[in-house]
Amino acid sequence: xxxxxxxxxxxxxxxxxxxxxxxxxxxxxxxxxxxxxxxxxxxxxxxxxxxxxxxxxxxxxxxxxxxxxxxxxxxxxxxxxxxxxxxxxxxxxxxxxxxxxxxxxxxxxxxxxxxxxxxxxxxxxxxxxxxxxxxxxxxxxxxxxxxxxxxxxxxxxxxxxxxxxxxxxxxxxxxxxxxxxxxxxxxxxxxxxxxxxxxxxxxxxxxxxxxxxxxxxxxxxx
Numbered sequence: 001x002x003x004x005x006x007x008x009x010x011x012x013x014x015x016x017x018x019x020x021x022x023x024x025x026x027x028x029x030x031x032x033x034x035x036x037x038x039x040x041x042x043x044x045x046x047x048x049x050x051x052x053x054x055x056x057x058x059x060x061x062x063x064x065x066x067x068x069x070x071x072x073x074x075x076x077x078x079x080x081x082x083x084x085x086x087x088x089x090x091x092x093x094x095x096x097x098x099x100x101x102x103x104x105x106x107x108x109x110x111x112x113x114x115x116x117x118x119x120x121x122x123x124x125x126x127x128x129x130x131x132x133x134x135x136x137x138x139x140x141x142x143x144x145x146x147x148x149x150x151x152x153x154x155x156x157x158x159x160x161x162x163x164x165x166x167x168x169x170x171x172x173x174x175x176x177x178x179x180x181x182x183x184x185x186x187x188x189x190x191x192x193x194x195x196x197x198x199x200x201x202x203x204x205x206x207x208x209x210x211x212x213x214x215x216x217x218x219x220x221x222x
Contacts, residue, residue, distance in 0.1 A: 001018055001021065001022045001023065001046075002022070002023040002025055002041075002042035002045060002046055003015055003018065003022060003023065003024055003025065004025050004026075004027040004038050004042070004086075005026070005027065005056075006026065006027065006028050007026075008024065008026045011024035011025070011026065012024045023041075023042065023045045023046070025038045025041050025042055025045075026038065027086075029056050029077075029078055029081075029082025029083075029085070029086060030074070030077040030078055030081075030082060032085050035082065035085040035086050035089055036085070036089045038086075039086060039089035039090050040089070043093055048093050048096065048097055049090050049093035049094055049097065049099060050093075050094070050097035050098075050099040050100075050206075051094075051099050051100050051101070051102075051203045052086070052087065052090050052094060052099070052100075052101040052102070053101075053102050053103075053104075053199055053203070054082075054083045054086060054087070054101070054102070054103045054104065055104045056078055056079070056082060056083070057078065057079050057104065057121075057125070057163070058074065058075055058078045058079065058121070058163075059075075059118060059120075059121035059163050059164075060075060060120050060121065060166075061117050061118060061164070061167040061168060061171050061172060061175070062117065062120065062168070062171060063116075063117060063119070063171070064119040064120070067119070067120050071120065072120060075120050075121065075124045076124050076127070078124075079121070079124040079125060079127075079128055080124055080127045080128050080131060083103060083128055083131060084131060087101060087135060091139065091142070094142045095139065095141050095142055098141060098142070098206060098207040099142060099143070099206065099207060100142065100143035100144075100145065100202065100203050100205065100206050100207055101135075101142060101143065101144050101145070102145050102146075102147050102199050102202050102203060103128060103129075103131075103132050103144075103145070103146050103147065104147050104149055105125045105128055105129050105146050105147065105148045105149070106121070106122070106125050106148060106149060107148050107149065107150050107215065107217060108121070108122050108125070108184070109122050109125035109126045109128075109129060109148070110126070110129060110148055111148060111215065112182075112184050113182075115175070115178075115179055115184055116175045116178050116179075117171055117172070117174070117175035118175075128146075129146050129148075132144050132145070132146045133146075133212075136212060141207055142207050143202075143205065143206055143207035143211070144212070145202050145211050145212060145213060145214060146212070146213045146214075147198065147199065147202065147213075147214050147215075147216060148213065148214070148215045148216070149190065149195060149215075149216050149217070150186060150190055150215075150216065150217030150218055151185055151186055151188065151189050151190060151217070151218055152189060152190040152191075152192065152195055152218075186217060186218050188218040188219060189218055190216060190217060190218040191218075194216070195216055198214060198216045202214060
């Protein structure tokens with residue numbers, strides 16, 4: 001197993017927790033050379049690649065009219081372009097192993113109307129989902145799956161999500177009541193271990209399974 005992310009200290013901690021043989025490889029998905037170098041290091045350390053999980057994502061909270069060009073560029077660079085570059089670098093090895101690739105998306109990109117305040121994120125995730133479909137058409141020998149995720153627990157310690165870090169709380173106070181009123185939020189959180197289990201299930205099926213998409217959401221509060 002190879003873990004790729006920007007912060008090496010957190011990577012090394014996560015790799016130690018994952019157990020013997022786990023590799024910690026620094027990678028900035030917004031930097032093409034960093035992506036290609038990280039994938040090459042993973043191949044060298046593992047002897048190949050038979051599975052890829054792209055879980056990276058940023059979600060700026062802002063009204064569409066207030067999103068500047070730099071924020072659009074950063075969002076797409078992280079959520080879409082990075083996925084394309086990492087996949088392209090890993091593709092020869094995934095093809096050789098008849099491997100599988102899973103990309104974490106959101107129910108807000110495909111199952112619900114757009115959420116006010118998360119338009120930039122939702123548009124980028126919709127683009128990611130089309131990207132996954134395009135990879136599948138051009139490379140049917142690899143199992144490409146989009147995994148749309150509902151409200152999920154944030155994790156703990158270094159594994160805690162920073163998705164909402166930096167959100168403007170004034171904007172949040174305006175849009176969150178709308179999300180609740182429209183039932184976009186289930187009122188429960190999906191356990192991280194259940195999400196990991198879903199990812200593991202898809203990867204174990206490999207390229208031969210016809211699982212183009214999967215939705216994982218928490219059970220609604222009764």
